[in-house]
Amino acid sequence: MELTPQQALGLRMSSLLLRASPGGADRATGVAEVVTWLGAMQAQDLASGLWSFGARLPGHTATDVTAALERREALRTWPMRGTIHFVPSRDARWMVELMGARVLKNAARQREQLGLSEETVAQALEVLGAALTGGGRLTRSECLAVLAGKGIDTGGQRGYHLLWHASQRGLLCIAPNIGNEQSFVLLDEWVPDPHRPERDEALGIIALRYFRGRGPTTRQDFAGWTGLTMADARRGIAVAGDALARVTVQGVETYLDAALLDTAPLPAGDDELLVLPGFDEYLLGYKDRSLMVADEHKAAIIPGGNGIFQSTVVRAGRVVATWKRTLTKSGVRIAVQPLTPLNGSDRAEVERAFEQYAQFVERTPEVRWP
Numbered sequence: 001m002e003l004t005p006q007q008a009l010g011l012r013m014s015s016l017l018l019r020a021s022p023g024g025a026d027r028a029t030g031v032a033e034v035v036t037w038l039g040a041m042q043a044q045d046l047a048s049g050l051w052s053f054g055a056r057l058p059g060h061t062a063t064d065v066t067a068a069l070e071r072r073e074a075l076r077t078w079p080m081r082g083t084i085h086f087v088p089s090r091d092a093r094w095m096v097e098l099m100g101a102r103v104l105k106n107a108a109r110q111r112e113q114l115g116l117s118e119e120t121v122a123q124a125l126e127v128l129g130a131a132l133t134g135g136g137r138l139t140r141s142e143c144l145a146v147l148a149g150k151g152i153d154t155g156g157q158r159g160y161h162l163l164w165h166a167s168q169r170g171l172l173c174i175a176p177n178i179g180n181e182q183s184f185v186l187l188d189e190w191v192p193d194p195h196r197p198e199r200d201e202a203l204g205i206i207a208l209r210y211f212r213g214r215g216p217t218t219r220q221d222f223a224g225w226t227g228l229t230m231a232d233a234r235r236g237i238a239v240a241g242d243a244l245a246r247v248t249v250q251g252v253e254t255y256l257d258a259a260l261l262d263t264a265p266l267p268a269g270d271d272e273l274l275v276l277p278g279f280d281e282y283l284l285g286y287k288d289r290s291l292m293v294a295d296e297h298k299a300a301i302i303p304g305g306n307g308i309f310q311s312t313v314v315r316a317g318r319v320v321a322t323w324k325r326t327l328t329k330s331g332v333r334i335a336v337q338p339l340t341p342l343n344g345s346d347r348a349e350v351e352r353a354f355e356q357y358a359q360f361v362e363r364t365p366e367v368r369w370p
Contacts, residue, residue: 001247001261008216008249009291009317011260015215016282017056018314019272028056031068032088039209040085040095042284043076046177048277048311049086054360055276061360069176072190076174077167078103080227084174090195091205092187096170098202099226104168107161114158124152124162125171132172132186139181203232204239211237211244214285215256222255224287272316273353275323278309293319297339313350321350325357332363337370 003011013019017028017037028034034056035041043049053065069075074086080099087095111121124147131146132138138146144159154162163184166172173187188194197205210222223233237244237255245258276282283289283301292314293301300322301310313321313336320340326333334354342350351367358365 001245003216003247003249005250005291008247008254011216011256012214012291013272013317014260015211015213015257016285017213018274018276018282030057030073031065032073035074035086036088036091037209038213038281039206040079040087041281042083042279043086044084045277045279046076048279049076051277051357051360052280053086054357055274055280058356061362063362066176075190077172077187078164080225082107082164089191090193092173092191093170093194094197094202095206096168098199098206099228100168102227104165107165107168111161111165114156114161115153116158116161120152121162121165123150125166125169127152128162128166128184129171129186132184132189135189137175137178137183137185139178139183141181143184200235200239203228203236204241207233207236208240208243210285211240211255212257214281215244215260216247216249216254217256217286218252218254218288221286221288225285273349274314275350275353275357276312276314278311280312282314283309283312292317294339300337300339313353323354327361327363330363332358332361332365334365334367336367 010019017034028037031053034053041049041052050062050065054060054062057065072089075089075092076084076086077092077096078100079085079087079092079095080103082103127147127150128143131143140163143163144154147154147159147162152162163172167174170187172184173190175183175185175190177183206226207222210225211217214221219230219233219237222228222236223230226233228236243258244255245261246253246255247261248254283292297319299305301312301319302308303310310322311324312319313323320342321336321338323334323336325335334357336350347369351365354365354367
């Protein structure tokens with residue numbers, strides 16, 4: 001089956017839970033459903049990660065999402081690419097083991113550069129495990145203090161690397177913040193009943209969730225997102241089987257949730273306008289972002305190409321502006337920078353779209369234009 005770029009973009013927005021499916025049914029009502037559908041969600045920047053849930057859960061606030069995280073509907077860890085993501089709590093262990101192995105192996109050189117011997121790393125894991133056993137929960141600074149108290153140097157990037165390594169090994173995970181600080185717990189205590197699929201099953205699960213939550217897209221994008229080898233990417237698609245459908249977009253082979261093709265694919269409509277965080281799977285889930293971003297706008301969205309993504313205003317699936325926000329005690333000031341011409345009615349529509357975000361952060365919005 002051949003899809004036009006407009007049809008592919010409409011299906012992709014449905015896959016991402018950013019619009020209703022072609023059949024009109026919503027797929028997620030809470031944090032657990034969203035993160036399970038998408039498989040994992042970028043969460044290096046916590047505020048952006050929370051709004052990624054909010055953008056898909058109208059009526060929810062940041063307080064609601066944080067409460068769901070306290071209920072362990074999702075957790076943060078480093079499952080792939082050495083980057084923090086939200087993942088379904090019961091799936092955290094197998095995801096780290098499946099997709100983190102190559103990153104962990106490649107980090108040996110970094111430990112050498114940091115002056116961290118294997119003996120020191122092993123000692124750090126033992127110290128952290130003892131400090132947190134029995135339901136313990138410590139902030140990042142408290143974890144570093146515990147390590148320093150045992151004579152382990154946490155200066156420079158050493159402390160961060162040790163916490164990352166302990167999480168990558170499946171000892172720790174990140175619990176909701178205490179105040180403004182990350183907090184850490186023992187993964188086995190935070191999630192005492194993990195799902196433990198065999199490797200083939202795990203590959204099939206992550207393939208299904210990736211393409212179901214981002215398709216239609218390519219096998220190359222899947223491998224890039226997970227950090228898996230191309231052989232593992234192909235195996236995962238094969239295990240997912242008939243749950244995935246293969247279609248072409250401009251002659252390129254792509255995959256998506258087969259259920260999305262049960263009804264006629266609908267192009268993204270001009271009346272669909274969204275305000276999204278920069279670190280949203282809308283952009284982070286792909287290497288090839290040409291369906292969503294014009295070439296001339298890439299530099300504005302990723303200034304300097306340094307991996308820091310600006311928040312976006314999206315119309316009909318395409319980026320039309322970037323935005324930044326400043327929180328005050330009772331308000332949120334939002335500065336919008338258009339990338340395409342936006343007239344008076346367009347700007348009024350954008351301002352209405354920001355009302356959902358303002359409700360999410362429980363503040364009064366003030367939208368500013370250049």
